[in-house]
Amino acid sequence: MTTPQDGDFRDGMPFLGSRLWIDFANSAPVALGDFLATPEGWARWLAAAGLKAGGGPKGAAGADLAEVHALRAALSRLFDALQTGSRPAASDLDLVNQYLAAGATPPRLSWRDGGLRVEQQEAGDMDPLAAIATDFADFAAQHESARLRHCANPECSLIFYDTARNGTRRWCSMSACGNRHKVRSHRMRAAKLECS
Numbered sequence: 001m002t003t004p005q006d007g008d009f010r011d012g013m014p015f016l017g018s019r020l021w022i023d024f025a026n027s028a029p030v031a032l033g034d035f036l037a038t039p040e041g042w043a044r045w046l047a048a049a050g051l052k053a054g055g056g057p058k059g060a061a062g063a064d065l066a067e068v069h070a071l072r073a074a075l076s077r078l079f080d081a082l083q084t085g086s087r088p089a090a091s092d093l094d095l096v097n098q099y100l101a102a103g104a105t106p107p108r109l110s111w112r113d114g115g116l117r118v119e120q121q122e123a124g125d126m127d128p129l130a131a132i133a134t135d136f137a138d139f140a141a142q143h144e145s146a147r148l149r150h151c152a153n154p155e156c157s158l159i160f161y162d163t164a165r166n167g168t169r170r171w172c173s174m175s176a177c178g179n180r181h182k183v184r185s186h187r188m189r190a191a192k193l194e195c196s
C-alpha cells in the first residue's frame with residue numbers, strides 16, 4: 001500500500017525519529033494531538049509504520065488501546081533514562097520484557113533448494129507491540145546517548161535519534177520547527193535593523 005509521504009511525515013503523522021520505537025513514542029505530539037486515541041488511529045499509524053495490523057497473536061483489531069498507550073508512555077520514559085544515563089524504572093523494563101517474550105519466536109529450520117535454511121521472523125510479521133519492543137531492545141544495546149534529542153523548539157514535544165554524521169541535528173523536522181525558527185530569527189534580525 002502507499003501512504004502519502006511528505007518528508008518527515010507519513011499520512012500527516014511524524015516519522016522522523018530515525019527509529020521505529022521513537023516514532024511510536026512520537027505518536028502523540030503536543031501540537032497535533034494523540035494519533036492513537038482510537039482503534040482507527042492505531043490502524044492508520046500501523047499502516048504508516050509498515051507494520052502488519054493483523055500480525056501476531058493480537059493484531060490491531062484486538063489490541064487494547066490501554067496497552068498501546070502504556071507501552072508508549074514507558075518508552076517515552078525510557079528515552080529520557082537513556083538520554084540522561086539514569087537507571088530506568090523496573091516497571092518500564094518489565095513491560096518491555098513482556099512484549100519481548102511475547103514476540104520471541106524461535107528460528108525455524110526448513111529444507112529448501114537442496115539445503116537446510118533458517119527462517120527468522122520478520123518484524124513486519126510480529127505483533128506490532130512486540131516489534132516495537134524488539135526495536136527498542138536492539139537500540140538500547142548499542143546507541144550514543146548524546147544523539148538522543150528533544151526538538152530544540154521548546155513548544156514541540158517530539159524526540160529523535162540524530163543519525164547525521166556530525167551529530168548537529170536540532171529540529172524534529174526542518175519542514176516544521178526548523179523553518180519556523182529560521183523565519184523567526186530572520187524577522188528578529190529585520191526588526192533590529194529597523195530600530196537602529
Ligand SMILES: [Zn+2]
Pocket residue numbers: 151152153156157158171172173176177
Ligand atoms: Zn519540533
